[in-house]
Amino acid sequence: MKTLNPQQILVWLSEVYDPEIPVLSLPDLGVIRRVEVDGKTVMIELTPTFVGCPALDVMQGDIRTTLARHGLTDVQITVSFETPWTSDRISEKGRQSLRAFGISPPGKGNLIPDLAILEYCPCPRCGSIETELRNIFGSTPCRSIHFCLRCREPFEQFKPL
Amino acid sequence: MNDPAIKDLLYRIADDLLIIGHRNSEWTGIGPVLEEDIAFSSMAQDQIGQSLALYNLLHELGESDPDTLGFMRNADAFRNCIFTELPNGEYDFSLVRHFLFDTAMMVRFESLCLSRWKPLADLAVKVQAELVYHLLHANTLITKLGTGTPESISRLQRSIDYGLPYALGIFEATEYDDEIGRRQLCDFESVLQLRWQHRVEEIIGRTALVLPPWTSLLPVCGGRSGIHSEHMQPLIEEMTEVFRSDVDQEW
Numbered sequence: 001m002k003t004l005n006p007q008q009i010l011v012w013l014s015e016v017y018d019p020e021i022p023v024l025s026l027p028d029l030g031v032i033r034r035v036e037v038d039g040k041t042v043m044i045e046l047t048p049t050f051v052g053c054p055a056l057d058v059m060q061g062d063i064r065t066t067l068a069r070h071g072l073t074d075v076q077i078t079v080s081f082e083t084p085w086t087s088d089r090i091s092e093k094g095r096q097s098l099r100a101f102g103i104s105p106p107g108k109g110n111l112i113p114d115l116a117i118l119e120y121c122p123c124p125r126c127g128s129i130e131t132e133l134r135n136i137f138g139s140t141p142c143r144s145i146h147f148c149l150r151c152r153e154p155f156e157q158f159k160p161l
Numbered sequence: 162m163n164d165p166a167i168k169d170l171l172y173r174i175a176d177d178l179l180i181i182g183h184r185n186s187e188w189t190g191i192g193p194v195l196e197e198d199i200a201f202s203s204m205a206q207d208q209i210g211q212s213l214a215l216y217n218l219l220h221e222l223g224e225s226d227p228d229t230l231g232f233m234r235n236a237d238a239f240r241n242c243i244f245t246e247l248p249n250g251e252y253d254f255s256l257v258r259h260f261l262f263d264t265a266m267m268v269r270f271e272s273l274c275l276s277r278w279k280p281l282a283d284l285a286v287k288v289q290a291e292l293v294y295h296l297l298h299a300n301t302l303i304t305k306l307g308t309g310t311p312e313s314i315s316r317l318q319r320s321i322d323y324g325l326p327y328a329l330g331i332f333e334a335t336e337y338d339d340e341i342g343r344r345q346l347c348d349f350e351s352v353l354q355l356r357w358q359h360r361v362e363e364i365i366g367r368t369a370l371v372l373p374p375w376t377s378l379l380p381v382c383g384g385r386s387g388i389h390s391e392h393m394q395p396l397i398e399e400m401t402e403v404f405r406s407d408v409d410q411e412w
Contacts, residue, residue, distance in 0.1 A: 048287075050207065050210065050291060051207065051210045051211045051213075051214050051284070051287055051288055051291065052206050052207050052208070052209060052210010052211060052213065052214075053210065054206070054210075080283075081214070081280075081283040081284045081286070081287050082283050084283070084286050084287040084290070085287075086290075114297070115297060115301070118297075134196065135196045135199060135200065136200075136294055136297055136298055137196075137199050137200040137202075137203035137204070137294070137298070138199065138203070139199075141203055141206055141207060141210075141291075145196075145199075159294070161290050161291070
């Protein structure tokens, strides 16, 4: 077996998806803060998108299952709020995946969300900016609900945070 | 680590969030419109999650595990303010409480972002970002309904008049207030209260609603020392019913 390194672990972690958005891998979501390897022990530090995100427990289980498939059973996962997650941590690939899944990706640049920023949200299907904000809360803590005036269909946005 | 001042601070905030989170969750499935059903349910989820993070900090300081803290204490061990345990009533009261309470939470968490106790400051940065959404929701609806129809205005006014003395109980100082302020763990309650009053005035000033003079109000206190209203025990019984039905079960 070749020597383990954090880069290899990250490649394997890209097989683990957000249980609520199954097209977005954990590295693309930006919740993996640190990966360290010590012999056969892997230490992973996670930072949650929202403090009360119920997906966090599922993610930890999925990480263990996935790494076990690659022969790693000694996995230590810690959750940290140091340097908190912001939506800027979602990678460019992650943003494309979100759009393809029908969720508008968040705007970039450490935004302090206000109504103007939330309301400007291109439709992930047709790209129109003629959309309306319907609810700043949605089906999960990280999503808001919008309506496209061109498609006449509702859609969701991954909220800037 | 035995640091009674930090524990006092953590218990007050965590218990506030758990109890208001439970109350907000009671709107799930019965909100007046679907959007508000989702909004109150989402805020409940945020708040219960935030209380869990704070109970985890307490656990790291040697207190019991979060499930025990949340679900196995008697009413008189809870340190939430009485405001949070009041029944939801009609939607107007829930909305007014959400506005008054989350404005107070924002003021408190802004202060906690600068706390000298780093684990709390780290968490506060995160919580504060989530509170931005709660206040966007509260301020939008208070402004809309507070300038709406005679009925919406009079309903909100009635809830404000009823709720304000309880809301002042958020800032009931404990015996650790002085130490907490001096060690810069959090600002003094009196300082937070003044900031809160200014923000409440600013939003209410955009509406047809009227605030009574602050000095005319008698704060309803007691919660911070475990003296609760008659509503607390039934709330705890309902909140913990499933957990108590099989304490050793892994959920």
